[in-house]
Amino acid sequence: DAGVIQSPRHEVTEMGQEVTLRCKPISGHNSLFWYRQTMMRGLELLIYFNNNVPIDDSGMPEDRFSAKMPNASFSTLKIQPSEPRDSAVYFCASSAGLAGLREQYFGPGTRLTVT
Amino acid sequence: AQKITQTQPGMFVQEKEAVTLDCTYDTSDQSYGLFWYKQPSSGEMIFLIYQGSYDEQNATEGRYSLNFQKARKSANLVISASQLGDSAMYFCAMREGYGGATNKLIFGTGTLLAVQP
Numbered sequence: 215d216a217g218v219i220q221s222p223r224h225e226v227t228e229m230g231q232e233v234t235l236r237c238k239p240i241s242g243h244n245s246l247f248w249y250r251q252t253m254m255r256g257l258e259l260l261i262y263f264n265n266n267v268p269i270d271d272s273g274m275p276e277d278r279f280s281a282k283m284p285n286a287s288f289s290t291l292k293i294q295p296s297e298p299r300d301s302a303v304y305f306c307a308s309s310a311g312l313a314g315l316r317e318q319y320f321g322p323g324t325r326l327t328v329t
Numbered sequence: 330a331q332k333i334t335q336t337q338p339g340m341f342v343q344e345k346e347a348v349t350l351d352c353t354y355d356t357s358d359q360s361y362g363l364f365w366y367k368q369p370s371s372g373e374m375i376f377l378i379y380q381g382s383y384d385e386q387n388a389t390e391g392r393y394s395l396n397f398q399k400a401r402k403s404a405n406l407v408i409s410a411s412q413l414g415d416s417a418m419y420f421c422a423m424r425e426g427y428g429g430a431t432n433k434l435i436f437g438t439g440t441l442l443a444v445q446p
Contacts, residue, residue, distance in 0.1 A: 247433070257420065257436040270433060305374060317364060318434060320374035 216240070218321035220306050226327045232294040235324045238287055239308030247318055248281055248291050249305040257305075263289065296328045332356065333423050333437035340442050342411045349396070350406040350440045352421035358382075362424040363404040364434065365395065369417040377419075380404060408442075416444045 219238040227233055239246045247262040261271040263283045271281070278297070283289040293300055303325050307318040334353045342348035354363065365377040380388045380395045388395045396405040408415055421437040 256438050259433045259435075262433060273433075303372065307374070316362070317376040317379050319376060320366075322373050325372075 218306055218308055218319055220304075220321035220324050222324060223322060224325045224327075226329065227296055228329055229297055230295045231328075232292065233296045233300075233326060233328075235291040235293075235304050235306075235326070237289045237291070237306030237321060239289070239306070240310075240319055241287065243308035243310045243319075244286070245309045245318075246283060246289050247307040247309075248289070249307065249320075250302045251305060251323070252302045260291070260304075293326075296326075298328045301326055301328050332425075332435045333421050335421055335437035335440050337440045338438075340440055342408075342442065342444055344413060344444055344446050345410055347407060347409045348411055348442065350408070350419050350421075350442065352404045352406065352437060354402050354404060354421075354423045356402075356423065356425050358425045363395070363397070364422040364424070365393070365404075365406045366420045366422060366436075367415075367417045368420065368439070369414075374420075378406070411444045413444050413446060416442060418442075 221236045245264050248260040249257055250260055251257045258273055260273045261281045262269055266283045279293055281291045303323045305320050305323045307320045309318040332355050336351055361382045363380045367375045367377055378388050378390045378393045378395050380397045387397050392409045394407045396407055418439045418441050420439045422434040424434050
């Protein structure tokens, strides 16, 4: 079975540009999570969806960040405009069961570099 | 206050030996879940093991076991018979509550394990 799919795997962009990260969760999973990993802050949850509905976006750093989940098999995380401090690895994860109580399965991550 | 504390930034272990990675947590919830993830140098996050707060027995998955001591609020990962491929960063995480808005995982800062031949 295919795991969580993320694209692109690497993204290099200039400050001020719009960046869109994409995620396809594992088929049948009803919860989807976006995380960011940096050396300074470690792994932090940005937002999560349950049955395509955003449940908790308290980790979204600011209005420059937005996330959507138009259907059960696709989600995007958009940064507009991007800044150098957004450079990080962005992970998407999905989980099954009751509101994702059990393990979350992570995608390979998107390494974002903003110059 | 830190919700998940991993006090060992780095650990060394000899191949074929067992190693324990420490994790303590802080929660006032009665229902919660504890997780361990492995992150090798390639960067992916790999789920290893899960322990629910109401599980009476310690979780085991192959060479991984979770030493769950509820009263001490600790959830240490034990890796038996270490292999070179176990060299990686290991993260402890906690989910508080039961569903709904409290579903997010909170991660510790990780422990970097190096297995020596």
